Amino acid sequence: MAKLQAGDQIPELRVTPDKYLTLRYAGASGDFNPIHIDEEFARSVGLPGRILHGLWTMAQVARAQTEAAGGPERLKRLSVQFRGMGLPEQEVVVTGTVAEVEDARAVIDTVAVQAGNQIIRNAQAEVEL
Amino acid sequence: MPVNTKAIGKSYDPVVYAVGREKIREYARAVGETSPLCLDVEAARAAGYADVVAPPMFAVVYSAPAVGPLIFDPEIELNFAMMVHGGQEFVWETPVVAGDEITTTASVKDISERDGRGFYVFESVSDNQRGERVCTATWTNIVRGV
Numbered sequence: 001m002a003k004l005q006a007g008d009q010i011p012e013l014r015v016t017p018d019k020y021l022t023l024r025y026a027g028a029s030g031d032f033n034p035i036h037i038d039e040e041f042a043r044s045v046g047l048p049g050r051i052l053h054g055l056w057t058m059a060q061v062a063r064a065q066t067e068a069a070g071g072p073e074r075l076k077r078l079s080v081q082f083r084g085m086g087l088p089e090q091e092v093v094v095t096g097t098v099a100e101v102e103d104a105r106a107v108i109d110t111v112a113v114q115a116g117n118q119i120i121r122n123a124q125a126e127v128e129l
Numbered sequence: 130m131p132v133n134t135k136a137i138g139k140s141y142d143p144v145v146y147a148v149g150r151e152k153i154r155e156y157a158r159a160v161g162e163t164s165p166l167c168l169d170v171e172a173a174r175a176a177g178y179a180d181v182v183a184p185p186m187f188a189v190v191y192s193a194p195a196v197g198p199l200i201f202d203p204e205i206e207l208n209f210a211m212m213v214h215g216g217q218e219f220v221w222e223t224p225v226v227a228g229d230e231i232t233t234t235a236s237v238k239d240i241s242e243r244d245g246r247g248f249y250v251f252e253s254v255s256d257n258q259r260g261e262r263v264c265t266a267t268w269t270n271i272v273r274g275v
Contacts, residue, residue, distance in 0.1 A: 015161055028152075028159035029189055054214045059160040059186040066185065072164045072224075075185045079218035079267075 004098050004106045004129060010068035013094040015060055017052060021088055025056045052086035054120075061112050061120055064094040069106070069127035076105070077126040086112075086119045096125070104129045132240050132247040132275050136205045140236040144195040150227035153181050156190055173226070180227035188219050188264045192253045195233035196268055199251050205237065207249050208272050215248070215271035223261040230258040238267065247275035 004010070022036045031053055034041040042050045058080050066072045086092060096110030106127050112120035150170070157167040165172035166182040173181045183190075200207055225231060232255065239250040251268040 021159075025159045028156040030193055031189075055186065055189050055217070056160060058217060059162075059184070059189075062184070062186045063160065063162060066164070072162065072167055072182055072184045075221060077218070077220045078185070079216070081216045082214050 004068065004101060004108075004127075006098050006100050008098045010064060010096040010098070010108060010110070013060060013064035013067065014091055015094075016091045017056070017086075017088050019088055021056070022050055022052060025053050029053065029055065031055070047085065048087065050088060052088065052092075052119075054082040054086070057082075057086050057092060057112050057120055060092055061094050061110055061123055061125070064096060064110065065108060065125040065127050068096070068108075069129060074128045075125065076128055078123065080120045080123040082119070083121055084117050084119050086114050090114050092119070099124075101129070132242045132272075133206045134240045136202070136237045137240055138237060139202075139204065140234065141195065141199065143232045143234045146191040146194060146231045146233065148183065148187075148191060148225055148227055148229045148231060150181055152190065153183050153187060153227050156187050157184055160184060160186060178224070178226050183225040183227075185219065185221050187225065188221070188255065188266060191225070191231040192233045192235075192255055192264065192266055195235045195255075196251055196253050196266075199235055199237065200270070205240070205249065207247075207270065208275070211273045211275075212249075212270050213273070214269075216267075216269035218267040220265045221263065223257060223263050225257065225263050229263075231255050231263060232257075242275055245274060247272040 108125045162184045235253045238252040249270045255264045
């Protein structure tokens with residue numbers, strides 16, 4: 001049972017997506033948009049290269065919450081805004097602060113940052129304690 | 130050119146997704162999930178679940194077949210080439226386990242325009258084979274230069 005109180009930071013989650021992560025995530029999720037898996041195509045539409053799936057990054061934000069709360073079934077709500085783009089082979093860091101705790105539920109304000117950019121911002125999670 | 134709002138409120142046929150044990154494990158590995166509940170059948174059963182538990186963001190997998198087609202519905206007139214995924218919300222209720230059959234119904238919640246950008250908000254609701262709500266999702270797509 002996790003003990004979270006208002007003002008607490010949740011444990012930071014750090015993960016570096018490897019070169020082929022977007023291919024595995026495409027297969028696992030069914031999202032084969034070529035901007036995520038085809039370097040040449042991504043560059044042809046003005047991107048720096050293949051970009052991470054926003055929903056993979058959101059899954060890292062989710063995992064930071066479930067690891068803090070004590071299990072995957074404890075996450076009850078997660079809302080995020082995607083900004084900019086995430087890239088493979090660069091570390092993603094998820095941080096969060098408990099905004100309030102009420103009736104064994106914690107509300108956590110959280111973000112995902114890569115190379116100084118908030119690629120997920122204004123995110124809010126609700127977990128069952 | 131203003132956005133076309135006539136599709137607001139449109140609802141689509143439900144789509145059924147059968148949740149497989151190895152699909153949950155494949156997804157869990159792709160997102161770095163390490164909870165034994167998601168990977169180990171015995172651990173899941175010991176915790177009272179019928180089979181391995183889907184990580185919460187697995188909602189993407191079972192709801193995408195219902196939501197994906199909206200992007201290409203000619204009635205919505207969404208310019209896919211200029212679209213970015215702007216925001217996302219999931220609300221989870223009953224956990225999903227391998228063996229579940231999840232029925233998802235998608236609808237157009239809102240279409241609006243601000244500062245030359247179109248906001249296309251889709252909603253999906255997913256229920257399991259017992260009629261229990263497992264997830265409600267709000268998908269916000271932004272189209273530049275409408």
